[in-house]
Amino acid sequence: MTSYAFFGALEQGFAYGLMVIGVYLTFRVLDFPDLTVDGSLPLGAAVSAVAVTSGYSPLLAILMAAGAGFLAGMVTGILNTKFKILHLLASILTMIALYSINLRIMGRPNIALLGQETVVDWFMKLTGLSPSYSNPLLFLCICLVIVFILIWFLHTEQGLAFLATGNNMQMITSQGVNTDTVIIFGVGLSNALVATSGALVAQNQGAADVNMGVGTIIAGLASVILGETIFGDKTIGRALIAALLGSALYRIAIGLALGLKLGSFSITPSDLNLITALIVVVALVSPRIKRTFLARRAA
Amino acid sequence: MKKILLSLLAVLLCATTVLAGKSYTISVTQIVEHPSLDAMRKGVADRLEEKGIDATFNVHIAQGNAATNVQIISQIIGEQPDLVLAIATTGAQAAAQKIHDRPIVFTGVTDPVTAGLVKDLQNSNATNVTGMSDFSPMDKHVALIQEIVPSTQAIGVIYNAGEPNSVASVGALRENAAKAGLTVEEATIANSSGVYQAAQSLIGRCDVIYIPTDNTAISALESAIKVCTQNQLPLIVADVDSVARGALAAVAVDYYKMGLQTGDMVARILVDGADPSKMPVEFLNDLNLHVNTTAAASMGVTIPDTVLSRASKIIE
Numbered sequence: 001m002t003s004y005a006f007f008g009a010l011e012q013g014f015a016y017g018l019m020v021i022g023v024y025l026t027f028r029v030l031d032f033p034d035l036t037v038d039g040s041l042p043l044g045a046a047v048s049a050v051a052v053t054s055g056y057s058p059l060l061a062i063l064m065a066a067g068a069g070f071l072a073g074m075v076t077g078i079l080n081t082k083f084k085i086l087h088l089l090a091s092i093l094t095m096i097a098l099y100s101i102n103l104r105i106m107g108r109p110n111i112a113l114l115g116q117e118t119v120v121d122w123f124m125k126l127t128g129l130s131p132s133y134s135n136p137l138l139f140l141c142i143c144l145v146i147v148f149i150l151i152w153f154l155h156t157e158q159g160l161a162f163l164a165t166g167n168n169m170q171m172i173t174s175q176g177v178n179t180d181t182v183i184i185f186g187v188g189l190s191n192a193l194v195a196t197s198g199a200l201v202a203q204n205q206g207a208a209d210v211n212m213g214v215g216t217i218i219a220g221l222a223s224v225i226l227g228e229t230i231f232g233d234k235t236i237g238r239a240l241i242a243a244l245l246g247s248a249l250y251r252i253a254i255g256l257a258l259g260l261k262l263g264s265f266s267i268t269p270s271d272l273n274l275i276t277a278l279i280v281v282v283a284l285v286s287p288r289i290k291r292t293f294l295a296r297r298a299a
Numbered sequence: 300m301k302k303i304l305l306s307l308l309a310v311l312l313c314a315t316t317v318l319a320g321k322s323y324t325i326s327v328t329q330i331v332e333h334p335s336l337d338a339m340r341k342g343v344a345d346r347l348e349e350k351g352i353d354a355t356f357n358v359h360i361a362q363g364n365a366a367t368n369v370q371i372i373s374q375i376i377g378e379q380p381d382l383v384l385a386i387a388t389t390g391a392q393a394a395a396q397k398i399h400d401r402p403i404v405f406t407g408v409t410d411p412v413t414a415g416l417v418k419d420l421q422n423s424n425a426t427n428v429t430g431m432s433d434f435s436p437m438d439k440h441v442a443l444i445q446e447i448v449p450s451t452q453a454i455g456v457i458y459n460a461g462e463p464n465s466v467a468s469v470g471a472l473r474e475n476a477a478k479a480g481l482t483v484e485e486a487t488i489a490n491s492s493g494v495y496q497a498a499q500s501l502i503g504r505c506d507v508i509y510i511p512t513d514n515t516a517i518s519a520l521e522s523a524i525k526v527c528t529q530n531q532l533p534l535i536v537a538d539v540d541s542v543a544r545g546a547l548a549a550v551a552v553d554y555y556k557m558g559l560q561t562g563d564m565v566a567r568i569l570v571d572g573a574d575p576s577k578m579p580v581e582f583l584n585d586l587n588l589h590v591n592t593t594a595a596a597s598m599g600v601t602i603p604d605t606v607l608s609r610a611s612k613i614i615e
Binding site: 001002003004005007008009011012016096099103108109110112113114115131132201204205206207209210211212213214215219251254255258259269270272273 | 329332358359360361362363364365366367368369370371372373374376377378388389392393395396397413414415416460461462463466489
């Protein structure tokens with residue numbers, strides 16, 4: 001793996017970092033498997049691309065994307081809590097609806113941002129670094145700022161109610177908290193993060209594409225699990241950072257798979273998904289094997 | 300004097316070894332594996348080989364994943380290739396966004412201007428990007444439809460509104476059909492399982508069904524063929540591979556030939572030192588006409604001799 005490939009993996013990992021944190025909030029904190037993300041990631045990209053090409057500031061475009069993502073998540077939350085539709089199904093419904101909505105927003109399946117000024121360019125000029133270093137640094141900074149805001153929020157009274165909702169809904173209801181509101185807000189918040197990530201990704205890759213959300217949830221879940229297996233989740237702050245680092249690790253794994261060459265005959269580019277899956281499985285299983293091994297030695 | 304002679308000799312030696320043993324590295328980014336896209340890649344490699352150019356290809360395929368598609372660009376920057384070959388729109392966009400210090404040649408991009416790859420088809424803006432468009436000359440498709448089914452009033456079209464290439468094609472179809480005095484009935488699909496229903500929804504609304512180079516529709520082509528055979532509705536497509544699978548006819552870009560022509564562009568840049576910023580976007584004018592007489596019979600159509608005599612391939 002060359003240093004370009006390594007920093008490229010970090011860049012992708014942190015660009016998708018907010019998406020992974022969003023997935024962590026629904027999947028682990030709210031105990032709500034949310035497939036909306038496959039639609040809200042391109043939603044964020046679409047809103048941001050349309051805003052930038054219509055002359056809005058790229059920063060404002062990202063905030064608009066976050067707002068759109070929040071609304072999309074709220075729809076899933078409302079379908080689930082108010083209309084009693086199973087969470088998985090509610091999120092699938094929003095996701096497929098978003099496909100058409102994204103096409104409506106963009107007016108066509110792909111909007112190019114090549115040559116447009118983006119936050120990525122701003123930061124590069126500001127730091128004077130080459131894109132290889134400036135891009136991952138920018139995305140890391142954005143992720144860290146959001147993580148610290150989230151840590152602060154999750155220690156407020158509302159935040160604690162939010163954390164408790166996924167753990168023990170009955171207990172939290174008896175405390176007089178309306179769990180429906182918490183779920184609607186939580187899924188909204190999660191998708192606001194995912195859409196922000198989509199906006200960053202679009203500004204980074206030079207285009208928003210209606211199909212760019214495919215596989216988002218898989219990448220998100222793999223990153224969350226990878227992060228918590230390797231970095232632990234003892235406190236909420238640690239868990240959020242672990243999710244962020246998990247995202248970077250996941251992309252490094254893909255980077256390794258992309259660069260893997262064991263003779264032209266044995267491995268071809270078509271094996272990429274399989275190799276990636278294997279690398280992630282190894283990462284997931286190895287801590288467990290190590291624990292069993294250590295336990296046996298102790299005994 | 301001796302020194303000068305020696306250094307001259309050294310320079311000469313260096314120059315000859317460079318000329319004789321010059322080998323090039325080409326990094327390829329391709330969004331998915333797909334027969335047409337693979338054929339283009341093979342075409343480029345074959346043309347370079349024909350010309351005796353020693354080129355090593357580093358092939359990267361994103362398996363349809365947008366994140367991997369971008370990550371591949373970092374891999375390519377690390378490989379320090381002499382040239383980047385970008386196959387299909389999304390790969391080319393990511394490459395053009397990130398790589399500015401070496402030539403990028405795209406191929407198989409239907410609308411490179413809307414995709415933001417070049418400012419205009421003459422490539423008059425100074426960038427490191429040039430390449431080939433696979434835009435189907437839609438007037439020829441409409442003319443073929445009229446020639447095979449002269450009674451046509453309305454053309455039914457099945458496509459995925461999420462595919463940039465298809466949206467561009469259907470826009471051109473509408474324009475050219477209007478010029479020929481025909482109407483277009485659209486049936487859009489979101490995934491390949493919708494093709495059967497989309498084809499059924501067109502029955503009675505059109506005289507012929509046309510499928511553009513739409514990955515989603517073509518992957519479930521058999522459903523459309525089935526509906527067309529049952530309802531005696533001719534099915535004309537935009538790619539020749541679908542004719543072998545049972546569509547009636549197509550006049551189309553041959554992706555392998557397109558790869559060969561792209562290979563010429565690559566050779567001009569690598570060997571002749573051509574400047575990509577001064578090379579206009581190229582098109583393939585040499586089109587193939589394939590017809591399937593068995594499919595025609597089962598769809599209740601007799602293909603006129605004028606078409607048969609022009610066909611480069613007749614499947615019976």
